[in-house]
Amino acid sequence: KQEVTQIPAALSVPEGENLVLNCSFTDSAIYNLQWFRQDPGKGLTSLLLIQSSQREQTSGRLNASLDKSSGRSTLYIAASQPGDSATYLCAVKVGETSGSRLTFGEGTQLTVNP
C-alpha cells in the first residue's frame, strides 16, 4: 500500500526566502507525481506534474524534482511571496492501469509573512 508523507506539516517564513517542501513515498514504482496548492475553503489547484521518466519540472518560481529510487520529491519555491501562503499537497500515482489511484500526503501548510 502506497503511503505518502509530507514534512514539515507547517512552515512559516519571511517574504523573499527560498524554501523547500518535502514529499516521500513508500512504493517507488510510481507512474507520476503531482503537486497541488489548496487555499482555505477552496479546491486543489494543480501546480506541476512529473512523469516517472522525468527528474524535474519547472513553472515560474516553482521547481519540483523527483528521485524515484529514494522515494522522494521536493518542491522548491523561489523568492516566496505572501500570496504563496496555502497548503501544498503532493500526490503519487502507481501504474497506468485502470485500478491505479492517486494517493495524497497530508500537506504542508505554508505561511509567508510580509
Place this chain on the structure above:
Amino acid sequence: EAGVAQSPRYKIIEKRQSVAFWCNPISGHATLYWYQQILGQGPKLLIQFQNNGVVDDSQLPKDRFSAERLKGVDSTLKIQPAKLEDSAVYLCASSFTRSGELFFGEGSRLTVL
C-alpha cells in the same frame, strides 16, 4: 475553458438525513473522481469512473454512499443515511485520461449535525 463545476458549495444536514452532490467535469475528460477530504487531511479517493464505468470504488462505504455517472459526463454522489463522521469536503476531479493530470472543482462542504 470552463473548469470542474460542483454544487452545492455548502450543505448542513442532521445525521440520518440524505444528501446529494453534483459534479460536471471539464469537457472531454473521460475520467472522473470523487474524493473525501476531512479537515487537516489529504484527500481520499472514494470512487473513480472511466466514462460511465466504475474502475475503483474500493474505498467507498457502499452501505451508505453511492455514485453514478450517467452518459459518461456529469456525476452525482449520494450519502444516505449520513453520519457525523461524514462531515468533510467532497471534491470532484477530472482528467483527460486515467493517467493524466487531475483538475479539481471547488468542493462541496458537508456538515452533519
